[in-house]
Amino acid sequence: MSNPEQYDFVALGGGEAAKLLAWDLASNHGKKCAVIEHGPIAGACPTVACMPTKTLIHSAQLAHLARQVPASAPGTARADIKTDMAKVFTRKQDVVDGMADLFLGIFAETKAELIRGHGELVGPKTISCNGRLLTGETVLINTGSKALVDTSIPGLANAKPLTHVELLNIKTLPTHLIILGGGYVGIEFAQAYVRFGARVTVIERNAQVLKKEDSDVISALTKILAREGVEFLTSTSVTKVSGTSGDEVVLTLSGPGGPSEIIRGSHLLVSAGRTPNTSGIGLAEAGIQLSPAGHVAVDEQLRTSVPGVFAAGDCAGSPYFTHIGWDDHRVILASLTGSPREGGTANRQVPSTLFTSPELAHVGLREEEAKARGIPYRLTKAPMAAFLRSRALGETEGFAKALVEADGDKVLGFTALGPGAGELLPAVQLVMKLGLSYKELVDLIIVHPTMCEGLVDLFRSVPPRTG
Structure with a gap:
């Protein structure tokens, strides 16, 4: 393998903070920067998370509003409107492709280098990728997180459940979408797909969905969603799964209805939490410590246990929001440009x-x-x-x-x-x-x-x- 190529800044993972830091340092500070990314060019938010999800939600809203338009008599809702999921997918993909083109243009304009491939730390500040060795004065780990599939539930993994990534790419409407988990992802998809015309059931192990929110808020929200057709099974856990998502899945439940209630669906979406992408990237070899929860351990300035190495976003345990990734980049940029933010990430707002x-x-x-x-x-x-x-x-x-x-x-x-x-x-x-x-x-x-x-x-x- 060749001698390491020297950079001022190298990011392992192309998340929000990585892109923004590379662009800023390259264009405004004359730094030689590289971002290594094996997944979507624009990162998760613009391609498999926030932007495509909100695009899909907007399409669902249009379908919902169209059904409220009077047909032949005043006050008569139009139940005959059907959703063409292939066109919904096409619109979503157009938005995703546009975001990728936008970001490729910014990489070209700023002259920050985008390296496509799997990167792995082989030393404290050295990354191997595609037969190249890159070392940076500053290194950022920004590898994000992925949907958690609970392998302790018998049959769940074998049922090939969908995560939000796969659900965004299906071109047919599920007849009955079962959603495991009543968090943000699960609730947004639940309303969208019931508006598209699917039957939707949300299974939540806690007493309410969105467990951190006030009960009066959730009571009002779930009443609205239930009236639209979303079914909620709370205080309910899954004890067994059989079948295959996309064909038929059968879930055995334990909840208020008894220990062996059965529910059948055509598709199964898992949205019961996320886990950081911190394995298989050489963190141990680089001497970078992890937190008990598996995130890269960082201080308030997002510095890791290795000097000159930072971590940001989901993999660093920051709140799992793109706008927090944006703020992480500002915290790190302030440190790199000689004016560290007082308190760093401590006590910041999390809207x-x-x-x-x-x-x-x-x-x-x-x-x-x-x-x-x-x-x-x-x-x-x-x-x-x-x-x-x-x-x-x-x-x-x-x-x-x-x-x-x-x-x-x-x-x-x-x-x-x-x-x-x-x-x-x-x-x-x-x-x-x-x-x-x-x-x-x-x-x-x-x-x-x-x-x-x-x-x-x-x-x-x-x-x-x-x-």
Whole structure:
């Protein structure tokens, strides 16, 4: 094997942080950069996760709306509209291909090198790939995560279940899609596929789906999804699987209905968690330590146990969101350019949005979490109908709520279940980030009728301090 090629920056894995760091360091700092990626050119989010999923969800929303259009008589829904999944796939693939072309263009423009192939660390800062040896002054591990298939469930692996990757690529509509796991992925796909016309059942071992969310939020959301046709089996575990996904699968369940309930479906989607991609890439050979959960162990600046080697994104145990990967890149870039962010990743905001209809958006402290931790708060809550834009959209189900300090005016947390709820987050986030009073939101002049306008009434209703 040849002598190592010298680079200023080499990334093993082409996730969000890797691409952004390589592009920035190459174009703005004149660094010689390379990104090694054996999977999708653009990384997971644009090709097998966020973007294609949201594209599919949009197609499902259009199908749902089309069925609400009167056929021959006023108020008559059109049940005759069918979904052409081949065209849904084609539209999804067009978006994915466009993202790949976009990123290839940025690699060419910035002159950061994209190396296609499997990379493996053979030393602390040296990577082998395609017969080449690359060494970097700075090395980043950004290999992401993959769907977890619980091999302890008899027959599950042999049933060849789908993960989100395979489900995005099927061109026929399942007659009955069974989803193992009621997390973000499972719930978004559940609504999308029931809107396409499939029967959908979600099996969740916990007492509720989205187990970290407040129970009042999940109660409202699941009622909406159940009315659309999504079936929920909570406090239920799978004890055995037989058959093959895509043909017929038979699941034996243990839950409230008894220890041997049987459910049959045409397709099986596993969305019961993720595991970091940290095996088979030479971490031990490089002296890089792992956390007890199998992530690359990092400090608040995302530095590993080896000087000059960083890790970011899912494989480093950062919250599993693309926007957190974006922030990871900023933390590392600040260190590499001589101005480390104070505190690094500690105490940063972790906003989230579930892209169902209605959307579920959240940032900060949840109400049940505050109660469990004994944190006093003032609660303000408003029905989504008070957000006047929702009336114009005809989507008034849901609500918004916020937690404010009991003895101060800072916002501790915010949750909204409503149309476009994710778009409400930035205004609240900014107030929280700057440590401002919630009254700053009350005093804003917000365009009417927009969804954000409802924030004024929500925060105007904060109860007075008790002390």
